[in-house]
Amino acid sequence: MREDKVTYCRICEPLCGMIATVEDDRLIALRPDKDHPLSKGFACPKGVAFTEIVNDPDRVLYPLRRSRDGEFEQVSWDTAMTEIGTKLRDVQRRHGNSGIGWYLGNPATFSTGHTLWSGAFMSLLGTPHSYSAGSQDVNNRFVASHFLYGNPTAVPIPDINRVELLVIVGANPVVSHGSVMSSPRIREGLNAITDRGGRVVVVDPRRTETAREFEWLPIVPDTDALLLLALLHVMFDEGLADAERLARQASGMDTLRGVVAEFSPEVVARRTDVAPEVIRELARALAGTERAAVYGRVGTSLGRTGTLTTALLDIVNLVAGNLDVVGGSMFGDLGVPGQRLGMTALQHVSTFTWAGRRSRVGNLPQVLGTAPASVMAKEMLTPGPGQLRALFVSAGNPVLSVPNGDELSAALDGLDLLVSLDIYRNETNAHAHYILPATTMYERGDFLLPFQMLFTTPFKQATDPVITPRGEAREEWTVINELVGVLARRAPMLAALHAINTVSSVLGRVPSPRMLSDLVVRIGQGGNHFGFSRGGLTYRKLVEEKPHGVVVADHLTPGALRKVVTHRGRKVRVDDPDLLAEIDRLPTDDDPPLPLRLIGMREIRSENSWQHNAPMLLRGGRRHTARMHSDDARARGIGEGDLVEVRSMHGRIRLAVSVIDDIKPGVVAIPHGWGHNGSGGWTRANAAAANDLGTGGANVNALISSNPDDLERLAGMANMTGVPIEVSPLESAAPDIPVRDASTSANASMS
Ligand SMILES: Nc1nc2c(c(=O)[nH]1)N[C@H]1C(S)=C(S)[C@@H](COP(=O)(O)OP(=O)(O)OC[C@H]3O[C@@H](n4cnc5c(=O)[nH]c(N)nc54)[C@H](O)[C@@H]3O)O[C@H]1N2
Ligand SMILES: Nc1nc2c(c(=O)[nH]1)N[C@H]1C(S)=C(S)[C@@H](COP(=O)(O)OP(=O)(O)OC[C@H]3O[C@@H](n4cnc5c(=O)[nH]c(N)nc54)[C@H](O)[C@@H]3O)O[C@H]1N2
Ligand code: SF4
Ligand SMILES: [Mo]
DSSP, rough: EEEEEEOOOSSSTTTEEEEEEETTEEEEEEEEEETTTTTTTTOHHHHTTTHHHTOOSSOSSEEEEOOTTSSEEEEEEEHHHHHHHHHHHHHHHHHHHEEEEEEGGGGGGGHHHHHHHHHHHHHHOOOOEEEEEGTTTTTHHHHHHHHHHTTTOEEEEOTTOHHHHHHHOOOHHHHHOOSBOOOOOOHHHHHHHHTOEEEHHHOOOOOOHHHHEEEEEOOOOOOHHHHHHHHHHHHHHTTTHHHHHHHHHHHHHHHHHHHTTTOHHHHHHHOOOHHHHHHHHHHHHHHHSSEEEEOOOHHHSSSHHHHHHHHHHHHHHHHTOBBBBBSSSEOOOOOTHHHHHHHHHHHHHHSSSSSOOOOOOOOOOOEEEBBBBGHHHHHHHHHHHTTOOEEEEESSOOOHHHSSSHHHHHHTTTTEEEEESSSOOOOGGGGEEEEBBBBBBSEEEEEEGGGGGGGOOOOOOBBSSSSSSSSOOOOHHHHHHHHHHGGGGGGGHHHHHHHHHHHHHTTOOOOOOOHHHHHHHSSTTTTTTGGSTTTOOOOHHHHHHHHHHEEOOOOOSOOOOOHHHOOOGEEEOOOOOOOOOHTTOOOOOOOSSEEEEEEOOOOTTTOOSSTTTTTHTTTOOOOOOOEEEEEHHHHHTTOOTOEEEEEEEOOOOEEEEEEESSSTEEEOOOSSSOOOOOSSSSSSHHHHHHOOTTTBBBOGGSSOOOOOGGGGGEEEOOOOOSEEEEEEEGSSOOOOOOSSSSHHHHHHHHH
C-alpha cells in the first residue's frame, strides 16, 4: 500500500516540511510539504535526495565488528553490546571514568533523544572527555553569551520578518539556509526585506550566493572584530547611541567607550580593507534605522578571536539600539516559566557553563561541558591520569571535520576501544572496533527541543517515524540507556539514573525523548498546560491533529533581555576583562608567513562530509575544488581545473582549482567535508569527484592547526578561517615533504 505521510526534514536548521511517500514500510520518495505554514512547499536538493540516503546500499544496517585482518564483520547487537560492555568496564577499572569519552557530531543536534541522552550520560559519568562539532562551529557563540548575559544559552536571532536593514557578517544563508536561526524560506525572507524597501548588506571575503543577491561588502578574512570595533567607535564618536537607554540596559559602557576610542575607521581601514566612509555610513545606518540588526555565523566564529567577534556583533546591536527590540536582534522564548532561575541553578551545580572545567591538554576552557575537539587526539596520545582510552563517536566524522585528521587517525588507532554510532562507514569509524547502526531521521519520531528558541517565527512541529528502522538500526538514546547500565557500578551519578531507568521500566514507562518533549510542549507557548489551557498543544495533538506544525505566535516578543540576563541588575555586561583582553590579541598580520588567506565555503548539494554518496547530489561530475581569484591564479601560472598544492604552516593538500572573480584577491575558498579516500564505505563518494590524484577530494582540515596554542583562547575553537596559505601548480610544488591529505592517513591506518 502506498501512503503519504506528513513529516519534516532534519538535515539543517529550517526543518522544512516534507511529505514522505511510503510503500510497504519503505520510503519511496520525499517532496516538499505545501501545507507547512513556514516552508510552504520549499525543500532544497539535500532534503529531496534523502530517500537515496535512507535506502543507500552503503548504509550500515547491522552492528559491525572489526576482525583481526582489519575487515568489518557483521555481529548481533547482543554480541556487540556484551563485548563493548566488557571492554568499557575494563577501561573504567584501569583508567577511571575519565578514561572514557564521547564525540558528538552535527546530526546529533537534529535528534532530541540523541542530544539529551548523550549530554546527560557524559555529565553524570563525570568524565572531562566530552567533545562535539561545536568547537568547530558555534561554541564561542555560547561563551560570548556567557560574558554578555551571564547565560550561555541566551542566543539572539535576527527578526527576519520585520527587519529593515540586515547586516550579515560571515554567513551565507542562501546556501546554508540559515544557522543559529530556524527560518524556512530564508532566501525569500531576505528578499522580502529589500522588497519592503529595506537593505541587506553581506560582509564576506567572497561574493557569495547571498552577497550576489544583495549588497556585497568585501573584507579581509578574520578582521571582522576590527570592523565592529570601528562601528562602535563611530556610534560613540558621533553620539549615535542613546546613553540613557544604554545605562539602563548595560553595565561597563564607559570602559567599552574607552576601549573603542582608538579604533577609528581610518585605523582599521588598512587591515580590513573597508573604506572609512563605508564604515561610517554603515554605523549611521545601523543606529538610525529603527529596525536593524547585525547577524554573524560560521565566518565570524572560526577566526582567531571568534568569541570577541561574536560578542561585538551583539554589542553593536545593543549600542545601536537594536538588541531585544522589534525588527532587531531578538531572543526566542520557550514560554516555559523559570528558565532564568533554572539556568542560574544549572550553572551552579554542573559544568554546563563556561570554563566549569579546563582541558588536561592545553588548559582550555570547556563550553557547556564540552572540551575542544582539536585537542582530542593529544588527549589520547598524552599519557598520565585522565588519558582518553575509550571513545564513542556518534553522528560525527571528526577525521574530516576537526583540524589535523592525520594526527587524529593515528590516535584513534591506539585506543583500547572505539565505538561509532552511525548510518554509514566513514573516514573516522574506519578506525573503530565496532560500528553500531543508527536510524536516520525518518526512522524516528521527534520534536526538536534544541531548536525551539531559534525559530524566527515561533513554531512547533512533531512527527512520528515514517518507516520502521531499516535492518537492525536503533535510536542512539536507547543504546545510551544500555551503556548507563554497563558503567553504573563505578559511577555514582550514573547509578542514580540507572535506578530510575530500572524502576520505570518495571512500571512500563521508561523516560523517553517523547515524554520530555511532551512536557515542554504542554508547558510552553501554545501548550495545554496540563488541561489549564483548553485546546492547547500536546505532543500527541501535534502529531495527530497538526502534522504540518503550528505557528504559536506571529512574531518574536521584545523585552526578553530581563528574562534571560542573569548578571546583577539584569544588565548586559560589556566590560568583562577576559573578553576585552582579547582586543590585545587581535592579530596584526604585518608579516604573514604565507601570502594568501584560506576561507571555508558550503555547497548547496553537500552537508558537511556525509551526503557525497547520494547520486542526485553528485550529478554533473561534481569535483572538489579550491576557488581562487583570477589575478592570483594568473600570477602563479594556474588555469581553470589545474591541479595544485595548497600549503599552510600546518600541512598540505592537493586538489583542482576553479578560477573565479567573485572573491577578494588574496583569498582562497575551499569547502570542508571532502577527502573521501576509500577508508569509509561510501562507494560513490570515494569514486566521485575523483580528480587526477584518484581521491574523493581533499581534506581541507589538513591545513588547520590542532595545536592548543593555535586555538581560540576563550572557547577553544579551531581557527579555520583567515589561515595563511600558498597555492602552487602541482609540478612546482615542494617535492620532499609528504602530502598530508586524508588518503595518506587512512591508507596508513588501514594497514
Ligand atoms: N548546503 C549546506 N547547508 C548547510 C551545511 C552544508 O554543509 N551544506 N552545513 C550546515 C552547518 S553544519 C552549519 S554550521 C551552517 C553554517 O551556516 P553559514 O555560516 O551561513 O554557512 P557558511 O557557508 O559556513 O558561511 C560562512 C561564510 O563566512 C564567510 N567567511 C569566511 N571567513 C570569514 C571572515 O573572516 N569574515 C567574514 N565576514 N566572512 C567570512 C565565508 O565566505 C562564508 O560565506 O550551514 C548549515 N547548512
Ligand atoms: N574547515 C572547516 N571545517 C569544518 C567546518 C568549516 O566550516 N570549515 N564546519 C564545521 C561544522 S559547522 C560542523 S557542524 C562540523 C561537522 O562535523 P561532524 O559532525 O564531525 O561531521 P559530519 O560530516 O557532519 O558527519 C556526520 C556523521 O553523522 C552520520 N549521521 C547522519 N545522520 C545520522 C543520524 O541520524 N544518527 C547517527 N548516529 N549518525 C548520523 C553521517 O553518516 C556522518 O558520518 O564540521 C566542522 N568542520
Ligand atoms: S534546507 Fe534542505 S536540508 Fe535543510 S531542512 Fe530544508 S530541505 Fe532539509
Ligand atoms: Mo555546523
